[in-house]
Amino acid sequence: MQQQKYKTINTATELDNKNFEEIKLKTLFRPLFHISPPHGLLNDPNGFCYFNNQYHLFYQWFPFDTYHGMKHWMHLSSNDLLTWSEHGSKITPLESYESHGAYSGGAVVENDRSYLFYTGNVKRGDERDANQCLAILDKNNQVTKHALNPVIESVPQGYTGHVRDPKIVKRGSHYFMLLGAQREADLSGEIIVYQSPDLLDWEFKGTLDIQVNGDFLDAYMYECPDLLEVDGHDVLIFSPQGVTADGTRFHNKFNVIYCLGQVNFEQLTFTVSHWDELDRGFDFYAPQTMANAPEKQTLIAWAGTDEHLPSEQQGWINCLTLTRELTVENNRLIQRPNIINSDSLIKQHGYQLNHQGVELESLSFSLEVNNLSNEKNITISLQTQSGKELTLTINNNTITLDRALYDHHTQDWEYGNKRQHQTDYDINNIHFICDQSIIEIYINDGRDVFTCLFFPEQENHQLTISTEKGADLDTQLTYLTI
CATH class of the missing domain: 2.60.120.560 (Exo-inulinase; domain 1)
Structure with missing residues (x-):
């Protein structure tokens, strides 16, 4: 198992490929209009963007089995956010700076390109390290890793190797990268921020101070930070791990929250006017919103987190949610499924x-x-x-x-x-x-x-x-x- 756990798709044998084709034909449990993997394991959605007059989406993918192995980025494209074409693994972890997997990240669309930022996971024995990396999606649906990778090497002082999931936003003439992180001192989670003038040269700015009246969250890790503007409100979304249940809230192994408020990158603050769980059900994690959305802000998430599900007997595990349009009404974040208006x-x-x-x-x-x-x-x-x-x-x-x-x-x-x-x-x-x-x-x-x-x-x-x-x-x- 250990040897297969770190296999990459380019090493698939003839027997592997035969097995993959057999799994694709199995229909039991497989959704018709929710994204599921052709074979193997799916988890976080990544690189979600509107680019070159199409919607593009990637997701974390281990092709060979249904456990968490070497993470690739599977690429999909769509004209309607409901029917998707698969293009295979477009980020395959072959380089030393991503030796143990291409972890999650987001997209920035500019200059006829989609800039895909992701975390290169590195393990040295029992030690973990993290590099922030860049790949470019062009108009021919080709993805090329940047020659200057990693654009951020290792983690800032005072943090464990659990620094990951870059989200890039542009404010004024500068770009800001939000990363989920864990402090060394007390092994608690937070969001850290880097700043860049050009998407390549990044300077560490510090911790995003989430300012809340009253009690907030204690967690050992903040994953998958996301920041966007919806109907005049800044919206901060992230996935805290290790949260204590509060009444009927936070009853899942891993949970997701959203904060409405206002971000200030000069002071590195996010002032919260309202916060809550993003989804009340069982199977919702690591959501990501669309970069360069042509109309309403849109979100998609991983429906999973279980180690074992019955579909693993069919050779695949997990799916994604429907895409959801976001609005803010009465100081609450509203999610509506895009399926409502679909002609597909x-x-x-x-x-x-x-x-x-x-x-x-x-x-x-x-x-x-x-x-x-x-x-x-x-x-x-x-x-x-x-x-x-x-x-x-x-x-x-x-x-x-x-x-x-x-x-x-x-x-x-x-x-x-x-x-x-x-x-x-x-x-x-x-x-x-x-x-x-x-x-x-x-x-x-x-x-x-x-x-x-x-x-x-x-x-x-x-x-x-x-x-x-x-x-x-x-x-x-x-x-x-x-």
């Missing part, structure tokens, strides 16, 4: 579903439930005759998502297979999007979102809606395919 999905057999169960023809479907103002108690249930069941329950303003009967990975979940959230608003609508083995649930047009993996047996599923008062609901069930 074929919609079949749309009909009303009200106070009755239906035998599902497919597990790729959209269920919309609107006008809930007269009904404060509702349960949506996805179930099988063998006893598998997943339920979404609204009880007044309490939302509960329960997948306990899909017990495929309970060992990874300290807080069990139920997630709950008490809203500070009346719930008016639910959009429930299912795609074979992943469900995304959008409450009140994306005010709150729950992401959930589940792995159904090969048996018929029934979808039911029940209410306490029997109020007439405005529902629409639609089957979806590419």
Whole structure:
């Protein structure tokens, strides 16, 4: 295993390639319109950008198996953010400055190029080091590593080798690089900042001081920092590791938060007006927003973090979420799935579903439930005759998502297979999007979102809606395919 863990795709044998082709043909659990790997392991989305009149996306990829091995960057492109073309590994870790993997990073689009920044992971025995590296995506979809790599060698004094995931933003005439980091002194997480006039010559500026009234987060690592502007607000997103649960929040092994506020790079501060979890479900991590977005700011994330899932028996593991448009409304970050406006999905057999169960023809479907103002108690249930069941329950303003009967990975979940959230608003609508083995649930047009993996047996599923008062609901069930 150790020898294969650090294999790169260019060393694949004829037997490897035969195995890859066999895995691609397996359809069990594989989503139709969520990105999944052709074979092997997928994790963080990277280099997400709009460039050369197309959307481009990369993701962390270990081609040979379903554990975390040598990370490559798989390249995808799209015209609609829903149907994607694969272009294979475009950053393969072959150089000494990335000897143990090309880790995550983001893109900057300028001068007819997309500049892809990533972390070169290096291990020397038990010691870890990190280099920040640059590659260029050109108009021919070719990616070339920069001759001056690494553009930042090693880590600043006072930090462990856990410094990674560069995000580049431009303010005025300067570029700023945000990196997730861990301090040596107390092994706690923070975000550090470098500054550059030209994307090549970087100067360490220091720690980003996240200024919050009241308590904030203690974590041993901040991963995947992201900074963007949405509707006049600066939005800071990052993935803290080792956060202590707070009420019903932070019940996952790894969590994601967003902060609304204002950044000041001269003072290295981010003044927070509001912060919270970004997703209330189980399977959401390492989100990245699109560089050079032509319209609304857009986000995508890794749906995963489990070490083992049933799909590994098929030769692949993990997928990405749908892309989500971001807005700020009433000082809250709102996420809406781009699928709503897509012309790429074929919609079949749309009909009303009200106070009755239906035998599902497919597990790729959209269920919309609107006008809930007269009904404060509702349960949506996805179930099988063998006893598998997943339920979404609204009880007044309490939302509960329960997948306990899909017990495929309970060992990874300290807080069990139920997630709950008490809203500070009346719930008016639910959009429930299912795609074979992943469900995304959008409450009140994306005010709150729950992401959930589940792995159904090969048996018929029934979808039911029940209410306490029997109020007439405005529902629409639609089957979806590419």
